[in-house]
Amino acid sequence: MRAEMARPHTPGGDPDAQRRLCAGMASTGVRHPGIAGRTRFFDEQVLAALRDGIGQIVVCGAGYDDRALRFRSPGVRYFELDHPLTQADKAAKLRAMSADTSDLVMAPADFGDRDVADVLDRCGHDASRPTLFLCEGLLVYLDRATGEDLLSGLRQRGASGSRLVASLAAHPPGIDSARAVEVANARRRDASREPWRTILPAGTYVNAIAATGWRVAQFVDASEWEPDAPPGRTLLVVGS
């Protein structure tokens, strides 16, 4: 989906990066409402961070995110964290497309059993300089405790001026969250391989994020960025 979207890029960035990264991948043919809005929002947040001089961008659960190439900028380092197998596959694709990855560090990590602060410390991230941390399409795959540990770990590495941008899967208040997860997974084709684990009401997220040490600076619905997206399902949060 993202490879087909018109998206911005930096002067030194590769506008064709997503298409090249996804070349040869089978399309699911399924349109996922919310992803276009979420992509636009995250792209804008990356561009804003670059304008504001933030020199480190950590992409948690990066998958096939192309922003390290699309938004390449002099002096800016990208760090991508994901499962070892996903990373190995992406690294092979980056090599095959002869991508310039000189300002990209790829650090394998399973957030379920690795302390993200330790992973970042070992891979060259500088905790004394501001960082933009991205968690796009990730937290729904982690159980609530793992997601909260992840955000706390990022907070530990976030010097003053750092930002967190995350997408969250939400359900209306008054519904049992475990039941919401069950119903959502029942509608998904790959739920048995990669189940969703955390869907919460907006208010619960605000309190949970604040408890990890981030100040919630912005909280919007993806439908504000994509008119076709159903309201109340995908929330976008910026923490400072």
Ligand SMILES: C[S@@+](CC[C@H](N)C(=O)[O-])C[C@H]1O[C@@H](n2cnc3c(N)ncnc32)[C@H](O)[C@@H]1O
């Ligand atoms: C839906 S994809 C989103 C990828 C990318 N952020 C994007 O928006 O295009 C979810 C990503 O989270 C990663 N992920 C899920 N659980 C993880 C875990 N426990 N540890 C590390 N990565 C995980 C997956 O490997 C996958 O790349």
